Amino acid sequence: MPDAKAPNTAALAEPQRAARVAGADPDVPRHVAIIMDGNGRWAAARGLPRVEGHRRGVEALRRTVRAAGEMGIQCLTIFSFSSENWQRPISEVRDLMGLLRRFIRNDLAELHGNNVRVRIIGERADLDPEISSLLEEAEQLTRRNDGLLLVVAFNYGARDEIARAARRVAEEVARGTLKPQDVTADTLGRYLDAPDIGDPDLIIRTSGEQRLSNFLLWQAAYSELVFSPVYWPDFDRAVLQQAIDEYRRRERRFGGLAAKTGS
């Protein structure tokens, strides 16, 4: 009987195939992505300012990165700042930028020491030059590490990512280096921000909200979605394990037949 968690990889695009083949233990998702939600509500429930929720959110992030590496997850993508988050009050945007700066300054050496490789997805144009160079530094310093891959979605919106990819495809077509009839889903996928990273197996959203909010819309085509009621600052290894247990109970079919009904 075919194993539903180990589909025929011949039918998959190269990054997906590499991802599936490389995953040693099919019960541990190779790539987990997290929408870290609920910092503000965590703080409000305690009569604290929102920034305190974000600060505690950074602590939860540190715990989660550590736990993910120990559990054998190969890639962890986090939604740290969306392209829509600029609409928040300027003071909150400033607080979030300050936390990101501090996170990179304080934690980069430790992440590097723990063999974590950092990659960034999202629109880099027009970012504050100091933030841009910190992001660049994190990627450059850790580029040869082969432990956990930590993908930070910063100034990221999935529709924006897809539109930027489509623009680059259109430019190639206009230059004559790509034929319109050769533009397939695989082609477009290669112009996304990190085409070499396989799609997330599991996407977790905390705080009880049940939507993707413009996160990894292309890559989430076959991801399992798990929604946790826990506010992000309370997230820890046990909650991550619960989400993985839920993932393990799911049967992934990738558009094929269920193992129990297929022949």
Ligand code: FPP
């Ligand atoms: C959602 O909570 C969280 C965010 C908008 C940002 C997540 C940021 C962090 C965990 C800290 C900074 C990250 C890094 C990498 C340093 P919310 O404010 O939307 O919560 P609410 O829905 O309860 O208001």
